[in-house]
Amino acid sequence: MAARLDPQPILAGLRGLFCREAGRQSLLQYAAERIRAAGPPYTSTYLYMLQDDELVLEAFSGRVTEHARIPVGKGVCGTAVASGQDQNVPDVRAVSNYLACNTFTRSELVVLIRRGDAVLGQIDVDSDQLDPFTSDEAAAVRAVADALAVLL
Numbered sequence: 001m002a003a004r005l006d007p008q009p010i011l012a013g014l015r016g017l018f019c020r021e022a023g024r025q026s027l028l029q030y031a032a033e034r035i036r037a038a039g040p041p042y043t044s045t046y047l048y049m050l051q052d053d054e055l056v057l058e059a060f061s062g063r064v065t066e067h068a069r070i071p072v073g074k075g076v077c078g079t080a081v082a083s084g085q086d087q088n089v090p091d092v093r094a095v096s097n098y099l100a101c102n103t104f105t106r107s108e109l110v111v112l113i114r115r116g117d118a119v120l121g122q123i124d125v126d127s128d129q130l131d132p133f134t135s136d137e138a139a140a141v142r143a144v145a146d147a148l149a150v151l152l
Contacts, residue, residue, distance in 0.1 A: 003137045004038050004040075004042075005137060005141065006038075006140065007147075010034040010144050011143065013030060014027055014031065018151045025058065025059065027148065027152065028152075029047075029061075031144055032061040034144075035123065036061040036062050040129065041137075042125055042127065043062055043125075043128045045062060045126075046062075046125075047059040047122070047124070048070065048077060048121050048122050049113075050119055050122075055070040055071075055072070055081065055121065055122065056069055062126070074097060076089055077110055077124050079097070080110040080112055081122065085112075086110060086138065088109050088138055089108045090133075091131065092107060092108055105128065106130045107126075107129060107132060107133060108124065109124075109125045109127075109133040109137065109138060109141060110122050110123070111123045111138065111144075113149050114149055120152060123145050123148075
């Protein structure tokens with residue numbers, strides 16, 4: 001089954017913004033909005049960038065979150081950075097250190113934005129559905145993260 005998220009139009013849009021000298025905030029916000037625009041299971045999309053030992057929310061589309069800063073190692077987002085591994089959590093209620101953005105979220109996909117071995121940030125996608133993120137969905141988000149790593 002193909003991914004619901006088609007990264008190609010997002011990548012083309014990001015390249016176009018970059019060529020028009022759009023700033024970092026514009027690129028991140030565009031990515032957040034376009035990923036969420038794929039519709040369910042993409043309920044909310046958050047782009048956090050790493051600053052020292054914290055993830056700082058720089059763009060989002062969807063529900064507002066109180067988690068504007070997340071220490072490395074805390075929650076699913078912080079665990080992704082600490083481990084250097086993307087996180088695909090089919091049921092967030094099964095994660096002991098989960099930081100709830102809201103009571104409706106049931107699953108989460110975190111894909112690191114990295115340049116070589118350096119982690120720059122991450123794309124954090126929340127869903128109200130249980131276990132919706134297939135390997136194809138993760139690969140589609142990874143394509144956007146990889147493009148951002150080059151353009152930022």
